[in-house]
Structures are given as C-alpha cells and as structure tokens.
Amino acid sequence: xxxxxxxxxxxxxxxxxxxxxxxxxxxxxxxxxxxxxxxxxxxxxxxxxxxxxxxxxxxxxxxxxxxxxxxxxxxxxxxxxxxxxxxxxxxxxxxxxxxxxxxxxxxxxxxxxxxxxxxxxxxxxxxxxxxxxxxxxxxxxxxxxxxxxxxxxxxxxxxxxxxxxxxxxxxxxxxxxxxxxxxxxxxxxxxxxxxxxxxxxxxxxxxxxxxxxxxxxxxxxxxxxxxxxxxxxxxxxxxxxxxxxxxxxxxxxxxxxxxxxxxxxxxxxxxxxxxxxxxxxxxxxxxxxxxxxxxxxxxxxxxxxxxxxxxxxxxxxxxxxxxxxxxxxxxxxxxxxxxxxxxxxxxxxxxxxxxxxxxxxxxxxxxxxxxxxxxxxxxxxxxxxxxxxxxxxxxxxxxxxxxxxxxxxxxxxxxxxxxxxxxxxxxxxxxxxxxxxxxxxxxxxxxxxxxxxxxxxxxxxxxxxxxxxxxx
Amino acid sequence: xxxxxxxxxxxxxxxxxxxxxxxxxxxxxxxxxxxxxxxxxxxxxxxxxxxxxxxxxxxxxxxxxxxxxxxxxxxxxxxxxxxxxxxxxxxxxxxxxxxxxxxxxxxxxxxxxxxxxxxxxxxxxxxxxxxxxxxxxxxxxxxxxxxxxxxxxxxxxxxxxxxxxxxxxxxxxxxxxxxxxxxxxxxxxxxxxxxxxxxxxxxxxxxxxxxxxxxxxxxxxxxxxxxxxxxxxxxxxxxxxxxxx
Numbered sequence: 001x002x003x004x005x006x007x008x009x010x011x012x013x014x015x016x017x018x019x020x021x022x023x024x025x026x027x028x029x030x031x032x033x034x035x036x037x038x039x040x041x042x043x044x045x046x047x048x049x050x051x052x053x054x055x056x057x058x059x060x061x062x063x064x065x066x067x068x069x070x071x072x073x074x075x076x077x078x079x080x081x082x083x084x085x086x087x088x089x090x091x092x093x094x095x096x097x098x099x100x101x102x103x104x105x106x107x108x109x110x111x112x113x114x115x116x117x118x119x120x121x122x123x124x125x126x127x128x129x130x131x132x133x134x135x136x137x138x139x140x141x142x143x144x145x146x147x148x149x150x151x152x153x154x155x156x157x158x159x160x161x162x163x164x165x166x167x168x169x170x171x172x173x174x175x176x177x178x179x180x181x182x183x184x185x186x187x188x189x190x191x192x193x194x195x196x197x198x199x200x201x202x203x204x205x206x207x208x209x210x211x212x213x214x215x216x217x218x219x220x221x222x223x224x225x226x227x228x229x230x231x232x233x234x235x236x237x238x239x240x241x242x243x244x245x246x247x248x249x250x251x252x253x254x255x256x257x258x259x260x261x262x263x264x265x266x267x268x269x270x271x272x273x274x275x276x277x278x279x280x281x282x283x284x285x286x287x288x289x290x291x292x293x294x295x296x297x298x299x300x301x302x303x304x305x306x307x308x309x310x311x312x313x314x315x316x317x318x319x320x321x322x323x324x325x326x327x328x329x330x331x332x333x334x335x336x337x338x339x340x341x342x343x344x345x346x347x348x349x350x351x352x353x354x355x356x357x358x359x360x361x362x363x364x365x366x367x368x369x370x371x372x373x374x375x376x377x378x379x380x381x382x383x384x385x386x387x388x389x390x391x392x393x394x395x396x397x398x399x400x401x402x403x404x405x406x407x408x409x410x411x412x413x414x415x416x417x418x419x420x421x422x423x424x425x426x427x428x429x430x431x432x433x434x435x436x437x438x439x440x441x442x443x444x445x446x447x448x449x450x451x452x453x454x455x456x457x458x459x460x461x462x463x464x465x466x467x468x469x470x471x472x
Numbered sequence: 473x474x475x476x477x478x479x480x481x482x483x484x485x486x487x488x489x490x491x492x493x494x495x496x497x498x499x500x501x502x503x504x505x506x507x508x509x510x511x512x513x514x515x516x517x518x519x520x521x522x523x524x525x526x527x528x529x530x531x532x533x534x535x536x537x538x539x540x541x542x543x544x545x546x547x548x549x550x551x552x553x554x555x556x557x558x559x560x561x562x563x564x565x566x567x568x569x570x571x572x573x574x575x576x577x578x579x580x581x582x583x584x585x586x587x588x589x590x591x592x593x594x595x596x597x598x599x600x601x602x603x604x605x606x607x608x609x610x611x612x613x614x615x616x617x618x619x620x621x622x623x624x625x626x627x628x629x630x631x632x633x634x635x636x637x638x639x640x641x642x643x644x645x646x647x648x649x650x651x652x653x654x655x656x657x658x659x660x661x662x663x664x665x666x667x668x669x670x671x672x673x674x675x676x677x678x679x680x681x682x683x684x685x686x687x688x689x690x691x692x693x694x695x696x697x698x699x700x701x702x703x704x705x706x707x708x709x710x711x712x713x714x715x716x717x
Contacts, residue, residue: 293595293596296592297592297593297595297596299589300588300589300590300592300593301559301560301563301589301593303585303586303589304555304556304559304560304586304589304590304593305559305560
C-alpha cells in the first residue's frame, strides 16, 4: 500500500504522460479492440459483458462514453481523475450476477480489473511493436508505471499486478495459459459485433451503403484483430488462422503507425475522428472539418438523388422496433434489469451525476423494474418478453415510470429552478454521434411538460428525436 | 447575356396568382401551384445569367398554414419533388440555396430533411444566393431578432439599426433592391419587412405561372429607369443603395 501512495504522489499524469498521449491517438483504437478480446476471454469479465453490456447493440454510444471516460481518467486535474474513478467504481459496483454455468461474477473483482489494465498495457506495447517502433527499456518501464497508477486510482492499490515489468511477463503468460477461457463474449465480439455493427448515426439514413461497406470491413476487422492476438491465446481459444491475415494486420498497424508519426499531429488525434463521426462533438474547425463537410455534402447529394422513399409516418414506430431500439439495451431479446440499469447508467454518465443523484436515479429505475416484473412477467421467468410487454404496456398505470421521469427531471434541473432550460436540455440530449441538430425549446420545460413527453416516448407512443439520441 | 450596369443586387419575388391562373382554366388550385414550378426555375436561371447575386422567392408564408389541409399537404409534396428534381442543377450552376423561416413543426420531416440536404449541398456555392422564404413571416423575423438581442444582453443604447440587423436570420443578406409582385396585387403581405425598407416595387399584371425570363427583364428595366434617391433630394442616382448600408 505504501508503495502505491508513493506512486500517486509522483505525478505520472503530468505533461509528459505517455498514457495520455497514447489515449489521444486514433490508432489506440486498434489496441483497445485487441485488449477487449483478451478481456472478454476472462471468465468473470466475459460473463459481465454478456449479461450487462450494451456494446453489441449500441457500440457507438459505448465508444463515445469510453473515450470521454478515458480522457477524464487521464485529466491533468487530480480532482477530475478521482471523481471519474469514483463514478466508474459506483457504476461497476452495480454489475454483478451469475453466469449461465452458475458461477458468480462481479465487476468489482480485483483480479479481473487488474487483468483489464494488464491487457491494455500489453496491447499498447504490441501496438508500438507491430507499428514498427519498439519501446526501449526505460520507456516501457514508464508506461508500465503509468498503467499501474491508473489501476491504483481505480482500485486504491495496484497489488494485483506485478510490481515490476520483469515479473509482469510471466504473470501475463500465465494468465493466458491458465486463466482465460473460450467465452461466449469473445465469439460475440469477433463474429457478431464486427459483422453486425449498426451504422454510426452519420450513415444511419443509408443502411444499404453501410451494409455494403460492413460486409467487407467487418471480416477484415475480425481478421486483423485475431492476427494481432498472442499465438498461445489463439491456440487456446481455437481462433482461425486465415491466410494473409497476418500481412493484413501488419499492414494496418504499420499504416496507422506511420500516419501517427508523419501526418500533422491533429490529424490522427482521436478528437478529430470523433468529430468526423459526430458533427456535434467538434468544438471548432478541426483538420477533418473540410473532409467532414465535403462528406456531408456528398451524403446530402446522395440522399437527394436516391428516389424518395414512400412517405412513412415517422411519428409512429412499431412496438417491435421500439422494444429493440430503446427497451432492450443489451440486445438479448428480453427486457430485464440489466436493460434498465443500462439506461440509468447512460443517463448518469451523460449528466455526470454525483453519488446521491445517481442513487436516486437507479432506485427509480429499480422501482419501475419491480413494477414491470409484477405486472408484466406473466410466466415468472424474471424477464419480460416482447410479447408480454406489448400485451399490457399500453394499459399500465405505470407509476414507476412516472417516478423515473420525476427523478430524471430533478437530476437534469441542475439549478433547481423547476424548469429545464435550454442548457440543461442540451446536457441531457447532447447527441452522441447523431447528426441531427436538436432544436431545444427556448423557453424551457416545466415539470409536467417534461414528464408528459418522457412518458409518451417511453410507452412507444411518440417518436422523439431527442430521446432517440439518448437511449437508442 | 452581358452583365448590365445599374442592376439590382438583391431581387425578391412574391409569387402571386397561382390560384387565379388555375381558376381561369377551370383547374384545381393545386394545378396552379404545379404550373408555378416552371416559372420558378426560369426566373432562377434568368436572374443568375443576368448577374443578379441575391434572389429571394416568397414561397409560403406563416399565414398560408390557414389554407385547406389538403392544399397545404399537396404544396409540401410539390416543394419536396421540386427540390429533389432540381437540386443537382442548382448545385452545378453554383447557386447557394437557403430557406428562411422553417420553424413550424408541421413541416413534414422528410421535407425538412431534403431542405437541410439542399442547404448542406450548396453551402459553398457563391455564384448566386437563392433565399426561399418558406414558412416565413417578416414580423416574426423581427421578433426573433429582438429576442436574440435580449438574450445577448445588449444594452439599450447600443441597439442601432446596424446591430439590430445583425441579429436577423441570415444577417449577411443585403437589403432588397427590387420586389416583383405578380398578378397585379399591391400588398406587402408580411414579406421580409426589415429588408424591403428601401426597395423599389413593381407589380406586373402577369400571373406567376406565366411569369418568364422576359417578364423579369422588363422588371429589371423598369428598375433601372427609376431614380433611386433614398429620400435625398440632391443626388438623384440609379445605384443599388449600397452606399447607405
């Protein structure tokens, strides 16, 4: 413990932080994807991902949250860092359960969390190595120290991963050889996520274009990721070794490596890519701004040239679609507590709530869930099917949902003037990767208007661009 | 066509007479709106080749929502079809398209999307700026500007005509020099009230669906022959009023 405190006092997240520089590079995405596969092979993490995570159904939203969270964890300001760590801990403390084999999992498990940091470190090292620049001894030591500090920031100590780099590699190899398993989560990431990634909102109006691109890019991304994984891991989890995949992988890492070194800094900055995907994210005109504008114009041209689809009334959407896009956050076809918890998590993250407000929000969602369970779960299996929801949702008094709306109003109304003004409205509905500009109401929302709008959206009666951007 | 001197910089058309045109032919009112499309395209092209850099068309006013629902519905569809049909040509000719108004939620989302797309597509063009007043009301724009001033907390003594104008929607739009209102009607009808302050008005008898390039030239000619003085008696000139702005 003493050693850890010492580490915290040395400001490893100062101006020369390697980790911060790394997390701001776009190619870090390759490494994070690789690390995610290694994490998913950990039985505890794999089970938690399958049971609770929304990354398959809402990968773009998840990606945005991860980027924002990482930036906060590496913020130069110590207070921002510890606040975010506390938030992440609260969030993870709510994720626990039992996997289909009856084994317990817990997102606060110290060994599992150490493994997350270990995979991120090793993937960073691999990223440099595969990108044609290997790290020298002292640099690698520094990076390792920074990762250990990151773990200490989350966990309170970093005792779960070896103290020195020399001890790290045997630990890492041992984990791969003896601890990891061929989990469902690994297969879901490699074969379902890559093949079925929903279109980012910029391309949501062109399902055909997206599907065509994805048909090629999905398998390529899977092949690149598999080829970059340690060989012993591939053997253990029985991943295919496709001809040419290694060359493709080397090509991908080399290209991004060169791009990072040769192109102007800001071009390969993660923020630039975020702004490319999400028109609202960019603060000012970035280097990709021109590209994005031209792409926007091309997309506009394409939309205008394609024959107009029949006038569909967007105000009504089918109950099925609403169930799949909004209610079933985890994408398993059922409505259960993890789905509602994911909604609460998303809102808490979006508004950056403090502990007390977060607790109220979760409690409101929990109360709603109990109500749904008592009223809708006809066969008593602990989850609500689409049919069960459709059969009785319309007739429900839904006191629980009113409570949720009420709490949502309170936590959104930061200045407590009983009105959601334009700024607060923006905070709640700040779009994630969504290209539509929100036209917030200038004069603000009263409590009753807000609750009414929320209820009509959540009962699937009214389409709302704003809520769609929040929850679907 | 060579560029003539003494041309108005900003021409606006109040497209009136579609209903009467249809009634004269015993057709439905909507047939009149459909016939208006040809006139719109003709005027845009004629104005552009004459060297006019700002053209505004009054397509739909905030008061027009009071028309029968069926007519409004068909109008919306017609606008959408016209946009989709002519977008590539407008873009190719370097016309920047903007829509003034567009605040009502009754505008169908599909049409709003197409309008946004057209504005995005043509946003970099500079040959001519075509402003389409759609769901527009001149008074509403002024109210909006006042709201914007108050929100920006501008002290009362700093509010001048120039600062006020900067808070109007599309504040880079110059004052209108010439307004053409077809079908002989002589009213303002809440059209760009702030911008038409010094405009010359012409009221040709022709109904809008029959309005063609030649009619536009006649109007431009009438404008050039008028002596624009902006209330000053000493300097009769035929300028565009730029000096005053």
